[in-house]
Amino acid sequence: MFKDIENRFGAKIQDIKVLKSGWAGEIISLEFKDNTQKYVIKTYNSSKNGLENIKQEWTGLNLLYNANYPVPRPIISDFVNEKPYIVMEKIEGENLWTCYQTLSKEDRQQLLEKFVKVFLKLHELDVSIIDKELRKDSTSSFIEKEINEIKKLVEENKLEYFTQIIDWLQKEKANIIGEKLSIIHRDYHPWNVIVDNNKAIYVIDLLWGIGDYRFDLAWMYTLMERSGFEDFSQNALKKYKELKNQNINNFEYFKVFSTLRWLINVMISLKTGENLNETRNKEFENFVSPLIQNRIMSIKKITGIQITI
Numbered sequence: 001m002f003k004d005i006e007n008r009f010g011a012k013i014q015d016i017k018v019l020k021s022g023w024a025g026e027i028i029s030l031e032f033k034d035n036t037q038k039y040v041i042k043t044y045n046s047s048k049n050g051l052e053n054i055k056q057e058w059t060g061l062n063l064l065y066n067a068n069y070p071v072p073r074p075i076i077s078d079f080v081n082e083k084p085y086i087v088m089e090k091i092e093g094e095n096l097w098t099c100y101q102t103l104s105k106e107d108r109q110q111l112l113e114k115f116v117k118v119f120l121k122l123h124e125l126d127v128s129i130i131d132k133e134l135r136k137d138s139t140s141s142f143i144e145k146e147i148n149e150i151k152k153l154v155e156e157n158k159l160e161y162f163t164q165i166i167d168w169l170q171k172e173k174a175n176i177i178g179e180k181l182s183i184i185h186r187d188y189h190p191w192n193v194i195v196d197n198n199k200a201i202y203v204i205d206l207l208w209g210i211g212d213y214r215f216d217l218a219w220m221y222t223l224m225e226r227s228g229f230e231d232f233s234q235n236a237l238k239k240y241k242e243l244k245n246q247n248i249n250n251f252e253y254f255k256v257f258s259t260l261r262w263l264i265n266v267m268i269s270l271k272t273g274e275n276l277n278e279t280r281n282k283e284f285e286n287f288v289s290p291l292i293q294n295r296i297m298s299i300k301k302i303t304g305i306q307i308t309i
Contacts, residue, residue, distance in 0.1 A: 001041075001043070001078075001081055001082075001083055001085060002016070004078065004081065005030070005041070005076070005087065008076055009076075011032040011033060011034070011035060012033045013030060013031070013032055014031045014032055014033045015029075015030070015031040016028060016029070016030060017029040019040070024044060024050065025042065025043040025044040025050065025083075026041075026042075026043045027040060027041070027042050027043075028040065028041040028042075028043070029090055030087075030090075037089060037090075038089075038090035038092070039075060039087050039088065039089060040072070040088050040089070040090045041085050041086070041087050042054070042057070042085060042086050043084065043085045044083075044084050044085075050084065051079060051084055053207075054077075054079065054084050054085070054086055055079060056206075056207070056208070057086065057205075057206050057208075058074065058077045058086045060206040060208040061074040061086070061088060061206065062074050063129060063130060063183075064122075064125075064183075064203075064206070064208075066129075067125055067129055069121065069122065069125065069203070070118060070200065070201060070202045070203060071202060071203050071204070071206070072088040072089045072090070072091055072202055072204065073088060073089040074086065074087075074088050075087040075088055075089065091196050091204075092196060092197050093194045093195045093196035094194070094195055095190065095191045095192075095193065095194060095195075096111065096115055096190040096191070096193040096194070096195050096201065097189075097190035097191055099111060099195045100112070100190060100232075109235075111195070112232070112235055112236060112239060113239055113243075114201050115190065115193060115201065115236065116236055116239040116240050116243060117243060118193070118201055118203060119185075119188055119216075119217075120240060120243050120244060122182070122183055122184070122185060122203070122216075123182040123183070123184070123213035123216065125182070125183050127180075127182065127183060127210055130183070130210065137181050138178045138179075138180070138181065139176060139177075139178040139179050139181070139212045140173070140176075140178060141181075142181055142210070142211045142212050142215070143169070143173050143176065143212070143257075144173075146211070146215075146257070146261070147166060147170060147173075150162075150166060150260065150261065150264060151166060153264050153268065154166065154264065157264075157267070157268050157271055157272070158271075159264060159267055159268075159271075161307050161308060161309055162260060162263070162264065162307065164305050164307060165256065165260050165299060165303065165305060165307065166260070168256070168303050169253075169256065169257060169260070172253055175250070176249075176250045176253060177249040177250055179212055179213065179214070181210050181211060182210070182211065182212070182213040182216070183209075183210060184208060184209055184210070184211040184213060184215065184216035185203065185206060185207065185208055185216055186206075186207035186208055186209055186211075186216065186219065187205060187219065188203070188216060188219070188220045189220055189223050189224065190224075190232075192204050192205045212254070214249075214250065214251060214254040215254050215257060215258055217237070217240060217248065217251075217254070218251060218254035218255045218257065218258040218259075219258040219261075219262075220233075220236065221233045221236065221237055222255055222258055222259050222262070222295070222298070223262075224236070225298075226291050226294055226295055226298075237251075252302050255298070255302065256299055256302050256303060259295050259298060259299055260299070262295065263292065263295055263296075266288055266291075266292060267292075267309070269284065270284070270285055270288070296309070
């Protein structure tokens with residue numbers, strides 16, 4: 001892989017640092033001789049969906065970069081290599097949460113506003129940059145598509161205890177106020193945003209797709225809430241409403257929707273143990289079990305439905 005990259009850059013690699021390594025792949029920092037710009041390689045290896053994921057991220061990076069959205073500049077990709085990879089510019093800085101924790105109350109508010117502004121900017125991009133036909137789609141088609149995917153995952157992985165929640169989502173769908181669809185990140189949170197040395201922010205780790213912005217907003221909100229940062233969730237939601245200058249209709253519905261999707265993802269990981277050895281799987285189970293119970297309670301508060309896992 002590194003020899004291939006040297007050939008494509010026409011330069012010798014001077015320094016390699018593994019920034020993150022896991023079962024899904026690696027994130028590696030690269031420096032070349034006679035080049036001050038640093039780069040990041042992102043590889044995908046073991047996951048059965050790895051190739052699809054890296055192609056999806058590469059497409060998203062290019063679309064958003066060309067739309068002047070703040071993502072790292074995409075450089076090159078290789079999807080036929082034994083270890084598929086993409087290369088992008090390296091943003092020198094820290095993740096937003098690390099920065100946020102070191103700031104005064106006033107500076108935190110300013111950084112939170114930047115975080116929310118960039119999120120809202122994503123949702124306000126014109127979806128026709130992907131496909132003009134997407135302008136015809138609506139909340140209803142997005143919900144139907146998501147529910148069908150959820151049903152398939154539940155059936156394939158024998159997670160029948162989620163059926164009542166799916167039924168509730170289908171029943172309540174009739175009461176949801178429709179919105180035009182947006183480009184959504186699908187995993188937007190402070191650890192997927194980098195603050196550079198000039199205090200500009202960049203968005204990374206795109207799982208992106210087309211959907212209702214409320215699903216994306218609820219995903220961020222519930223992720224921070226279950227992580228124990230409810231104040232951040234509430235302040236981010238309040239700021240989003242303020243910047244959008246309108247109330248967020250049916251938000252409780254999308255909180256249930258995004259939470260169910262997260263629960264299914266987690267239960268599949270626990271059930272299959274894919275790419276985790278026995279020790280790692282047990283550590284993951286111990287970490288995530290209280291979070292699962294917390295989210296089951298949050299669903300019950302909204303729906304009145306008690307599920308047992």
